[in-house]
Amino acid sequence: MNRKTWVLPVTVGILAPVLAGCGGSDSGDGGGKPIVVGTTDTYEKNADAPAPLDPAYAYDASLWNVLRQTVQSLVRVPKGGGEPEPDAAKSCKFEGTGGLVYTCQMRDGLQFPDGTAITSKDVEYSIQRSLDIESDSGVVGLLAGIKSMETPNDKTITFRLSSADATLPYKLATPAAGIVERKLYAPKKLRNGFVLDGSGPYTMKAEAKGDAMTKVVFTHNPKYKGSLTVKNDKVELKPYASAQAMGKALVRGDVDVINGKFDPQQVQEFTDDPPEHVQFLEMQGLETHYIIFDTANPATNKPVRQAVSQLIDRGEIASKVYAPTAEPLYSLVPASISGHTNSFFNKYGDPDVAKARNILEKAGVSTPVKFDMYYSEEHYGPANKQEFELIQKQLNSSGLFDVTLKDVASWTKYRADGQKGKYPAYAMAWAPDFPDADNYVAPFLDKDNFLSSPYSNGEIRNTLIPRSRRASDRADATGDLEKIQDLVADDVPVVPMWQGKQYVGARDDITGAEWSLSTSTDLQLWELGRGVSG
Structure with missing residues (x-):
């Protein structure tokens, strides 16, 4: 995967305690004004990649950063790193001593945005769909070790592995194992276009020009139940053609947060002489x-x-x-x-x-x-x-x-x-x-x-x-x-x-910027809020 560069000078994002909660908004977002995030990532489709946002196909850091906001998985890596914690699940564990059996119990009351209840059968369907489609993006490799799945009741799913894999919980935390609604996602066919639906913290709507997305609007999903606290009501993700154009938009106040591929000279300039009302954070990177x-x-x-x-x-x-x-x-x-x-x-x-x-x-x-x-x-x-x-x-x-x-x-x-x-x-x-x-x-x-x-x-x-x-x-x-x-x-x-290394720039009235990007370059838009400008 092109999967995706980004440590705070005092490593806040690594050492600060992990906060957990159940969905719900704690936005302080300035009366509903969306938080605008600029990025240099691009989002395209063509004949070779007609379904860029389908979890059974997407295997690119920029695309996964769209999916992570919208599609929910059984487990999720905490914002400060560490072992995966339950999200759609309320508990997960390996059974026995061989490392071949992994069982999850799901939360009560899980729903897709349209109100359809989510059961263990939906998890099984979603993962089996990815295995059956076996797209040429290579994302199926993350799930290939799953030999079979069992759903003895609506709240339980058991994974049986072809060989022991201690990293399975991390793989189940990726969008590749995201839960999709079967009436929207056919069993053995990719869902083409810039459409995406799931039970994650946001619903998503894309604007496009030709074969490229020009804006992605994320709106807080009131049906979301999981381990995250959503700190805003709406986020707009806006691609920029260059890091310089993106940086100028931040300085002007056209966008609230920027991330992506910064030019080294630009990083030096922001670090040595930060513009007024702009905070610029260096973060640990694993790219x-x-x-x-x-x-x-x-x-x-x-x-x-x-x-x-x-x-x-x-x-x-x-x-x-x-x-x-x-x-x-x-x-x-x-x-x-x-x-x-x-x-x-x-x-x-x-x-x-x-x-x-x-x-x-x-x-x-x-x-x-x-x-x-x-x-x-x-x-x-x-x-x-x-x-x-x-x-x-x-x-x-x-x-x-x-x-x-x-x-x-x-x-x-x-x-x-x-x-x-x-x-x-x-x-x-x-x-x-x-x-x-x-x-x-x-x-x-x-x-x-x-x-x-x-x-x-x-x-x-x-x-x-x-x-x-x-x-x-x-x-x-x-x-x-x-x-x-x-x-x-x-x-x-x-x-x-x-x-x-990786970097985030933000206006000084934005809170949570230091958490908005994980060390693995996972975009965590739910951490952003709007406070009072200094």
């Missing part, structure tokens, strides 16, 4: 950025990929392009997640042309190696272009490569063509579905991965991932996770590049 290789393409065979890894200077990229918003990354798993190890640095060390030449000569690869490398400035911002121009310079100046860069304007096309193997190498960012090392490993390497990658390592898929998931204490999975990262550093299906 990671990579170069993805088509391992089936002869132009990017294993020695070539290893030589690229030997030449890339992440420190130069982080300091020259992304400072102060990023740190170099040397593994699939980011540094702040348990199980991380610096596998790429351990194997390749500092950039070295002689070592890269030796890798290619030993494999009999003729130089300069020619291939195209793709990126999307439209989606990732101007810094993405600067990053890949610097990567191109690092590779080509060695005399070992002749890399040509190609920019793709449409994110939807870019995402689809990458999955179809049309790019030898391309840029991709990942914002986790949940904050666990498994979610930086399986989506890239397991069967039905979100990249649709031809790379397959039997030891990783058949032994290391399944065994790591059996560890209910996630620290016990460290050995297997480190082995996976070492194998990736040797095979190089991806090259980790950098790990980003």
